[in-house]
Amino acid sequence: xxxxxxxxVIVPLMAALLIxxxxxxxxxxxxxxxxxxxxxxxxxxxxxYGLHYFGGYEPMLDNVTNVMFxxxxxxxxxxxxxxxxxxxxxxxxxxxFIYLTKYKEVSGPYLFLLFLGTAAVTAMLLTDDIFHMxxxxxxxxxxxxxxxxxxxxxxxxxxALKYMILGSxxxxxxxxxxxxxxxxxxxxxxxDIAAAVHNGLVDMTSPVFLLSLGLIFFGWxxxxxxxxxxxxxxxxxxxxxxxxAALLQSFTVISMxxxxxxxxxxxxSLPIFEVLVVFFSILAMILGxxxxxxxTDFRRMIGFLAVGELGFxxxxxGLGTQYAITAGLFQALNEIIITALLFIGFGAIVNATNxxxxxxxxxxxxxxxxxxxxxxxxxxxxxGVPPLSGFQSKLMLVQAxxxxxxPEISILAIMVSxxxxxxxxxxxxxxxxxxxxxxxEVEGKEVPRSMIFAMGILLIIIILLGIFPDMVINGISSFxxxxx
Amino acid sequence: xxxxDQIFDVVKQFRKLFxxxxxxxxxxxxxxxxxxxxxxxxxxxxxxxxxxxVLLAGLVTLILAIVLISxxxxxxxxxxxxxxxxxxxxxxxxxVLCIIVVFLYWGGNLV
Amino acid sequence: xxxxxxxxxxxxxxxVIIGLYSAIFIDNIIKKIIGISFIExxxxxxxxxxxxxxxxxxxxxxxxxxxxxxxxxxxxxxxFGLVLTSIVIGASTLAVMLALVMVLYRRYxxxxxxxxxxxxxxxxxxxx
Numbered sequence: 001x002x003x004x005x006x007x008x009v010i011v012p013l014m015a016a017l018l019i020x021x022x023x024x025x026x027x028x029x030x031x032x033x034x035x036x037x038x039x040x041x042x043x044x045x046x047x048x049y050g051l052h053y054f055g056g057y058e059p060m061l062d063n064v065t066n067v068m069f070x071x072x073x074x075x076x077x078x079x080x081x082x083x084x085x086x087x088x089x090x091x092x093x094x095x096x097f098i099y100l101t102k103y104k105e106v107s108g109p110y111l112f113l114l115f116l117g118t119a120a121v122t123a124m125l126l127t128d129d130i131f132h133m134x135x136x137x138x139x140x141x142x143x144x145x146x147x148x149x150x151x152x153x154x155x156x157x158x159x160a161l162k163y164m165i166l167g168s169x170x171x172x173x174x175x176x177x178x179x180x181x182x183x184x185x186x187x188x189x190x191x192d193i194a195a196a197v198h199n200g201l202v203d204m205t206s207p208v209f210l211l212s213l214g215l216i217f218f219g220w221x222x223x224x225x226x227x228x229x230x231x232x233x234x235x236x237x238x239x240x241x242x243x244x245a246a247l248l249q250s251f252t253v254i255s256m257x258x259x260x261x262x263x264x265x266x267x268x269s270l271p272i273f274e275v276l277v278v279f280f281s282i283l284a285m286i287l288g289x290x291x292x293x294x295x296t297d298f299r300r301m302i303g304f305l306a307v308g309e310l311g312f313x314x315x316x317x318g319l320g321t322q323y324a325i326t327a328g329l330f331q332a333l334n335e336i337i338i339t340a341l342l343f344i345g346f347g348a349i350v351n352a353t354n355x356x357x358x359x360x361x362x363x364x365x366x367x368x369x370x371x372x373x374x375x376x377x378x379x380x381x382x383x384g385v386p387p388l389s390g391f392q393s394k395l396m397l398v399q400a401x402x403x404x405x406x407p408e409i410s411i412l413a414i415m416v417s418x419x420x421x422x423x424x425x426x427x428x429x430x431x432x433x434x435x436x437x438x439x440x441e442v443e444g445k446e447v448p449r450s451m452i453f454a455m456g457i458l459l460i461i462i463i464l465l466g467i468f469p470d471m472v473i474n475g476i477s478s479f480x481x482x483x484x
Numbered sequence: 485x486x487x488x489d490q491i492f493d494v495v496k497q498f499r500k501l502f503x504x505x506x507x508x509x510x511x512x513x514x515x516x517x518x519x520x521x522x523x524x525x526x527x528x529x530x531x532x533x534x535x536x537x538v539l540l541a542g543l544v545t546l547i548l549a550i551v552l553i554s555x556x557x558x559x560x561x562x563x564x565x566x567x568x569x570x571x572x573x574x575x576x577x578x579x580v581l582c583i584i585v586v587f588l589y590w591g592g593n594l595v
Numbered sequence: 596x597x598x599x600x601x602x603x604x605x606x607x608x609x610x611v612i613i614g615l616y617s618a619i620f621i622d623n624i625i626k627k628i629i630g631i632s633f634i635e636x637x638x639x640x641x642x643x644x645x646x647x648x649x650x651x652x653x654x655x656x657x658x659x660x661x662x663x664x665x666x667x668x669x670x671x672x673x674x675f676g677l678v679l680t681s682i683v684i685g686a687s688t689l690a691v692m693l694a695l696v697m698v699l700y701r702r703y704x705x706x707x708x709x710x711x712x713x714x715x716x717x718x719x720x721x722x723x
Contacts, residue, residue: 231568
């Protein structure tokens with residue numbers, strides 16, 4: 001049923017508005033939020049693939065020039081969109097579940113922000129219209145600022161304001177780039193623009209076209225948290241509540257891949273595009289991991305690691321072949337799950353001990369064995385240890401860069417994986433294995449069972465994807481083949 | 485003994501990085517790992533330039549290696565540059581914007 | 596009449612550059628936010644300028660108009676719709692930024708960015 005396609009955006013949006021309007025009734029809000037959160041992963045799985053034209057305006061064929069025009073905003077839904085939206089829906093369900101069971105009185109506006117962010121990334125992934133994507137990108141930025149400001153951690157307001165200021169410089173620059181594209185081709189539909197570029201109607205060496213690439217690329221750097229925006233991204237991950245941070249990083253990954261796929265369709269015939277993407281991805285990988293190695297606050301450590309892993313995704317997409325882009329998208333899927341697991345796990349530790357400095361922790365294996373084992377497996381998955389999912393995607397990336405003729409990038413990817421492994425071994429030892437310092441109070445505070453349930457589900461998905469990656473890879477590969 | 489003293493000075497500078505607070509072996513070894521990792525990975529990434537011109541790649545790699553190894557305690561300088569203040573973040577963002585615009589406007593046809 | 600469009604483009608470029616300068620170099624947080632608003636309005640003005648047509652009519656099809664004459668003489672209506680959305684986005688981000696500034700002003704008592712948005716990583720490392 002193609003009518004379910006716009007529902008994937010409308011359901012969380014309407015739920016967000018209703019929850020924030022009627023948040024006085026606590027019990028009703030909780031039940032309603034829970035029901036909507038359960039529906040979110042079910043709708044994309046139940047929906048058929050296809051296109052949806054808003055307003056019913058079918059594409060028109062111009063008889064004189066034989067070119068198809070798309071006058072309506074188009075949502076296109078196929079296998080990668082299905083798997084990513086289902087994963088985001090599942091993650092939203094787990095995060096909302098943790099939030100609802102943690103507090104007696106829930107905040108309507110906070111649930112509004114969580115659902116608004118989910119609706120925004122779903123729309124960004126589905127849309128075929130570049131301005132529509134920009135609008136939802138701005139909505140996502142507002143939701144992210146709200147989620148950071150709503151946390152009870154010190155200095156969260158300052159971090160939210162810094163993010164807002166940097167964002168308000170990055171987003172209008174992207175809008176200028178979209179304006180240049182509109183001026184060149186007269187359309188904001190990505191299919192039309194890509195057709196105009198590939199048929200030679202747009203001069204690809206004109207400075208206006210190149211400037212549009214530069215400006216939209218800068219906006220993409222802000223959206224995905226690649227350097228120079230890696231410090232602010234890891235800053236907001238460290239200042240949001242742990243379950244909020246788990247959702248924030250998934251928003252970042254999805255907005256990154258949706259914008260870069262649109263840019264790829266328009267600019268792929270320019271070799272400078274791939275050079276830029278690969279350059280900034282390598283920079284992200286190097287800076288992310290080396291800064292993570294020097295952190296003692298483990299929230300910041302995961303924040304920097306999350307930013308560094310985004311470099312792998314950009315690397316896959318920047319290499320440009322079908323195998324490499326499939327590897328990049330598969331890495332994105334694994335990143336969402338693994339980083340969410342790590343954020344929720346470390347959030348459980350913060351809950352139990354009220355302490356974020358690894359120098360003051362120790363000996364927690366005896367008190368929280370389940371959390372520590374799940375965190376260890378999550379960390380190994382991020383570092384790329386077989387038979388977990390991180391290994392499959394990183395192996396694909398190494399093979400892709402070798403087959404493109406860049407063995408230096410393969411060596412670099414392997415080194416970054418080794419450094420990530422070092423980070424995890426160091427942190428795991430410091431927090432769980434060494435003897436407990438005398439002044440650390442680990443009273444009978446239990447880790448909430450909802451968090452352990454969420455981590456368990458994510459862990460099952462990691463192990464499943466590690467053992468049977470072909471479930472996902474074949475579908476993504478055929479989509480990428482159709483795009484190229 | 486001089487070389488040993490030099491290396492020990494580097495380790496002492498890492499200890500200053502983590503104060504105030506206890507400095508554990510794990511943290512200092514993590515910083516030394518990060519140091520070696522940064523130097524090796526930047527030099528390795530510079531070898532990628534061989535697709536543009538082999539001479540340029542060789543030259544840039546040698547210069548980078550010499551510059552990086554002679555300023556050995558790199559991690560404290562990195563940590564200071566990557567702090568949270570808005571001015572530093574804005575500075576790097578605008579530098580990257582200018583580099584991207586200039587590079588694309590004048591050099592976009594070259595590649 | 597094409598120099599009308601050129602004048603609009605120059606104005607939008609001036610707005611963006613002035614906005615960038617004040618968002619980066621000025622210390623007062625309110626002036627920074629005004630500069631950010633300038634950047635957004637400059638981008639909106641640029642998109643409006645794309646829809647300009649010399650000697651064109653307002654793109655509203657009145658009853659009795661010949662459609663082919665209308666199609667070749669009306670200004671391009673797509674950018675106007677996009678800009679409406681963009682103005683609303685600018686207004687909402689402005690509201691959120693000002694709300695955050697209000698809270699921070701009550702906490703710090705000053706509007707200077709050096710004090711308000713300074714580095715916090717060293718202070719909190721040992722405070723937790």
